[in-house]
Amino acid sequence: MSHHFGFRMKIELQNISKRFGAVQASDNVSLVVEAGSIHGLLGENGAGKSTLVKVLSGFISRDAGVVLLDGQPVEIWTPADAIAAGIGMLHQDPLDFPPLSVLDNFMVGRPGKLLINRHQAIKEFRQLAAQFNFNLDINELVSNLTVGERQQLEILRLLSLGVSTLILDEPTTGISAAQKSALFSAAKKLATQGKSIIFVSHKLEDVNELCDRVTVLRQGQVVGDLEIPCPDETLVELMFGRELAPPIKPRTRQAELALKLENVSLTTDRLTINIRDLEVYKGEVIGLAGLEGSGQQLLLRLCAGLLQAASGRIYIGNEDMTGQPYQQYLNAGVGYSPADRLREGLIQGLSIHEHVSLRTPPRGWFIDWRATLQKTLHTIALFKIRGKPQTKVERLSGGNQQRTQLALLPTPLNLLLMEHPTRGLDIESVLWVWQQLIARCEGGTAILFNSADLDEIMQYSDRVIVFSGGAVSEPIDVESLTVERLGQMIGGKFERNHQ
Amino acid sequence: MSRTFYYQAVSLSIALGFIAAIILLMGASPIEVISKMGAGAFGTPGQFARVIATLAPLLLCTSGLMFTFTAGLYNLGIEGQIVAGAIATMVPIRVFQDILPAPLVIGLAILAGALGGGLWGLFAGVLNIYGRVNEIFAGLGLNFVADGLALYLIFGPWQKEGVASMSGTEQFKESLWLPTFGNTEASPIAMGLGIAALVLTIVVMRGTHFGLQLRAVGRNLQASYILGIPSVRQLISAFVICGVLAGIAGSLQVLAVFHRLIPSISSNLGFLALLVAMLVGFNTWMILPVSLFFSALNIGSLQLPLNLNLESSLAGVIQGMLVLAVLLGRGLSEVNAFSAVKNQISSLFRKRQTTRKGVEEDEVEG
Known part of the structure; x- marks a missing residue:
């Protein structure tokens, strides 16, 4: 009682x-x-x-x-x-x-x-x-x-x-x-x-x-x-409590579509999100804002082919990818970089060299360890990874794990989905990561990313989608966003924006 | 590396101490037991040949288990896969023994054994991956089914003329037995198959894309999937490859050792192989010496009841103790037991507050 x-x-x-x-x-x-x-x-x-x-x-x-x-x-x-x-x-x-x-x-x-x-x-x-x-x-x-x-x-x-x-x-x-x-x-x-x-x-x-x-x-x-x-x-x-950082990303948007969603509905035991219509162009960066767990990750995983929508259609380029297996998404040039690096992105116990070898397309049965070693050394230099080829990934620092994960993404990509691309990185690494990402955009890759850092979203997005408890806003041009509007939308007030 | 070595050395000596204590309790001298077992295994060419005859199927099974262990699977169904291989081996022998030339029948029999074991491995894989049955239970369940099937055949359709008995089916003709060295039990073909399986395993694990992908899948299934590795194919392959090798081992038990199907045709070699696999971990090059050692223990211990009036199951005790000791050493080196003990003691003197830090969550969420 x-x-x-x-x-x-x-x-x-x-x-x-x-x-x-x-x-x-x-x-x-x-x-x-x-x-x-x-x-x-x-x-x-x-x-x-x-x-x-x-x-x-x-x-x-x-x-x-x-x-x-x-x-x-x-x-x-x-x-x-x-x-x-x-x-x-x-x-x-x-x-x-x-x-x-x-x-x-x-x-x-x-x-x-x-x-x-x-x-x-x-x-x-x-x-x-x-x-x-x-x-x-x-x-x-x-x-x-x-x-x-x-x-x-x-x-x-x-x-x-x-x-x-x-x-x-x-x-x-x-x-x-x-x-x-x-x-x-x-x-x-x-x-x-x-x-x-x-x-x-x-x-x-x-x-x-x-x-x-x-x-x-x-x-x-x-x-x-x-x-x-x-x-x-x-x-x-x-x-x-502050003004948001100004956008600093150059215009890289091209005319062709990279991704299109039609009347997509996604359901988990916690959330249902509905997206009526979303068109993302090549070279464009879309930032997903909102409190963690409001559905951003669901959208990223849907676009990566790791989740199936309950209804609606998804197109990569002009190809209808609805209901296709994950492997098809990979073949269509979709890359996904998860936030939980050691659980989903990298394999504990394997070295950088072995990761690079895993990602090298097989030619015959046998691995050419010498060739992949050269490739690994090149990758380590190019991505400034502080580690040796034989270093196991769990021994790397968080920033270097992120660099390794980025290095493992195939090139070129049509669509790149990133969870928290710079979480836990120092400022220098953040700038470096975005340099790499913007270079990919210039090559025509469309990027969707989520971040808990509103400044990052403001600085590097072309358009922003706000999530609040499963509700999803229309994409908004970053130039027209104010801190007040963003704050209210994150706080769940979407209606006022349709004035 | 060296730290792990020290831990293992310490726990191994503890294990040896235990084994010596057990022998002493049984009223014998450890030195004498060792020398008698050594003589029992290597004393005469015939005894050494029996060690080799045990070694061949053990190498096959352990090699197979390397694939499932690497894929992160505990294939306890290996016993059933041996039995399934043995049963399948009998089929071409029964059908073709009077029709085809003997070498061809033997070849077909080994092939059938591989197929039977592979099929049993596939069952376990399908149950595990598509049926969401833990591979340990799937394997153990299938072991019972395979044993049951063997018993049914021995007492039913394949029963000896006259009276069916636990002694198995009718022995088949000698021309279908695997050729052996002289008058011993050791067969060069069996040995060749065992060594071939071992070499193949080492090459696949070290040098091929398949081996690397298998390691990736075994260590992190989810990340492997996201990286685009066909994980389901890898897992099923591991089950099937292990089944195939175990099936060949079952074939050898029929063709080289028993020359018929008997109820416990596997002689528990699958479980012994599990011990070897656990002992060597991922060090494939250790398979041969450890398998040889375990085979020698098995054969050498058979002399104990005759010479020293001791139970021959002492071999099992020694094998089990050694494996436990090595696993313990590996585990302790990972948790770093010394510092854990040190922390325990020093925490007794510290305040309540400081000991709590280990429990904290490692997240910063607003």
């Missing part, structure tokens, strides 16, 4: 800092969440929202700072500590067990006892669910639930553990409108019961609809703490 109802708790974070390598993810952040209130955390990619709530929920240990509950300092170093202190977090991807039933998931993580009282758990589950009008079948497998239903289950589970503070991390991505309104009314109900809600989001509309207060983060720091309602313009300015 909800034995903790009526228990009020005020949360204070004081001077929280957390560093990951070179990145200061949280920089002296202080925050007060009043009991019984819904508090928004707003910020763009990498602003430090997730880091902050993960510190509070014990998933990340802080470098410095204090957490106070009702004025008392508490030690929270593990998720179990957090639960014991009454803090529960609903993750963006619910942390549940899809092969198990709703009831089993509900009972997971209960403290103490050797034996489980199923009967009592069922009773408790039904009471809690009825309270929030959540309609879940206890015997259904979690793998058959929608993301919204999985969120509901997770909320009920956390409440049954007696949490008095609920952290919702980007909960409105990938759920239906009805589920969203159920979620919001549940959150409001919990707040009236005295529980505190922390609502992490990048969506202006949702923050304005739900929250009592909002804290805006930028580059790990608090840049604003405001009452809601609050005009969008103010929030956008706080979120981005």
Whole structure:
């Protein structure tokens, strides 16, 4: 039973800092969440929202700072500590067990006892669910639930553990409108019961609809703490806080089409994205902006031939590639460079030399190791890779892995899909990578890339497509983009752009 | 490299210590056991020939397993592939033994063995890749099926005239036996096939596009796919090649050793080959010495009950211990056990906070 109802708790974070390598993810952040209130955390990619709530929920240990509950300092170093202190977090991807039933998931993580009282758990589950009008079948497998239903289950589970503070991390991505309104009314109900809600989001509309207060983060720091309602313009300015970098890419666009999408619809268990019509020309660069996981990667993988669309048609050049196998895409001159280099781009345990040999088109059965060694030495010099031919790729630095990955892309290419082409690289390497990419554009390659760095998108794109929770904007010429418009679109407000 | 060597040397000596302790517990002297086993394996030409007769199929099976191991697959179905090869070998023998000249029948029989083993490997591959059955379970399941099939044939359609028995089918005529060195069990043809398989494996792994692609697929299936390597073809090929080589080994068991089909025709050579493959890792050039050593242990241990009144299964204990020791050494060198222990001790003296750092997630998401 909800034995903790009526228990009020005020949360204070004081001077929280957390560093990951070179990145200061949280920089002296202080925050007060009043009991019984819904508090928004707003910020763009990498602003430090997730880091902050993960510190509070014990998933990340802080470098410095204090957490106070009702004025008392508490030690929270593990998720179990957090639960014991009454803090529960609903993750963006619910942390549940899809092969198990709703009831089993509900009972997971209960403290103490050797034996489980199923009967009592069922009773408790039904009471809690009825309270929030959540309609879940206890015997259904979690793998058959929608993301919204999985969120509901997770909320009920956390409440049954007696949490008095609920952290919702980007909960409105990938759920239906009805589920969203159920979620919001549940959150409001919990707040009236005295529980505190922390609502992490990048969506202006949702923050304005739900929250009592909002804290805006930028580059790990608090840049604003405001009452809601609050005009969008103010929030956008706080979120981005600067003018965007000017475009520096030369015009390389040619007249012929490189890629065409018609009424494409793509579905995963989390997202559905629809693209009515997209035409990309040879030599053109399209930047995909938006919060990570809003569908950019799905579009890149669709164009690479690694994902099949649920409906619609895709053309590379003039060729209809709909439903073709991946190998056909490779033959059509499509290249794909994944973000997770050691998992998808390169093969751990193999050397640079062996990678180059793998990419060399076979002539007969045997590898000409001497010829591929020459080719490898040439590649290493050309791409300025700091490594020897026999160096295993996992021994290379991130930047040199990226260079190796670029070196392995075939030439020429008609279409190049890149996830985070310069993530983790130093400035010099970033410039060098884009030099190479622009040279490819001049040769007629069309490039689609996503990036968490808005400056990179502004500097190197001809046109930009904005993704927000599965919604996809029309491509917009980079010259006509302002920080305000981009910010609002990333925040999920597309309508105003059709004025 | 050298660090791995030290770890392996240490764990090997621990293993040898254990083996010595076991022998002592059984009331014998380790030195005596070693000398008796050495004499049992290499004492007479006949005994040495038996070592060679075991070595040939072992080389074939281990070579085959190199392909599946390289592709990242644990082909526990190799036993069944040997049996399937043995069964298939019997078919041309039964059909053609009185029609065609003996050398031709032998050739056809070996070919049929390769085909049968390859087919059994293909089954495992199809179950694994298209049926999403873990290759370990697919292989083990198919082992039972192959054994069942052999039993059915021995007690059913192929039964001995008069009475069916566990002793197998009727022995076929001597002209169809593989020729041997003198009056021993060692056959030059079997040995030639074993060595050929080994050489072929080394060449394919080191020098060909197929070998390199197989290594890529085994180490990272997803990246290989994205790089455009036909991964499904590679995986299926690995299963089939392993099956073919194991099937030939099954053929040799029929043609050179037993001269008929018996219920446990594989003599557990497939599992022994798995041990060899695990011991050598990816060092293909180690296959020959290790296989020879294991064959010698198997044959040498047969003398133990006669001379020292010890169980001959001691050979299995020694083989298992050695493999475990080497795997342990490899594993420990990877986790760097010394520094792990050092950290454990020093963390006891440190504050709670610092020990948590290992648990952190390595991401910076806003």
